[in-house]
Amino acid sequence: MRSAVRTTMAVTSLVGAALSAAAAEPTGKEIFDRHCIHCHGPGSEPGTPQLSRTRGAERALLTERNDLAPEYIQAVVRNGLRSMPPFVPSDLTDAQLEALVQYLTAPR
Numbered sequence: 001m002r003s004a005v006r007t008t009m010a011v012t013s014l015v016g017a018a019l020s021a022a023a024a025e026p027t028g029k030e031i032f033d034r035h036c037i038h039c040h041g042p043g044s045e046p047g048t049p050q051l052s053r054t055r056g057a058e059r060a061l062l063t064e065r066n067d068l069a070p071e072y073i074q075a076v077v078r079n080g081l082r083s084m085p086p087f088v089p090s091d092l093t094d095a096q097l098e099a100l101v102q103y104l105t106a107p108r
């Protein structure tokens with residue numbers, strides 16, 4: 001009985017720790033605003049004008065596009081693309097990259 005109580009308490013504190021870790025995880029939008037928007041926001045350089053020049057004005061803003069595959073976004077973020085720098089796992093964890101890709105590929 002006592003050990004059941006102890007086990008329950010241990011499980012409860014593990015769940016509590018997991019929940020607060022989840023709450024601390026930034027959202028996809030927060031990650032985009034922290035790591036990407038200064039090059040890819042409206043009026044930002046060089047991402048926005050470069051994509052406008054090479055992909056067309058209607059593809060200038062990543063947050064307005066729905067033509068990019070999740071795997072492509074992941075590959076560009078991890079490897080970089082021309083003047084865009086790569087983001088390694090110490091910059092963005094796999095979980096953060098996943099949240100970011102979900103934000104950028106959400107239906108719109």
Ligand code: HEC
Pocket residue numbers: 032035036037038039040045046047050051054055059062068072073076077081082083084085087100
């Ligand atoms: C230092 C500026 C800079 C930052 C920071 C940056 N990018 Fe870029 N990004 C660029 C540039 C410039 C290009 C265009 C590269 C080219 O010439 O094809 C680009 C291209 C891309 C493309 C390719 C789009 C296409 O049509 O092929 C994706 C996807 C992308 N960026 C995602 C991101 C994401 C997500 C982040 C944040 C994690 C980010 N970028 C951060 C500068 C940046």
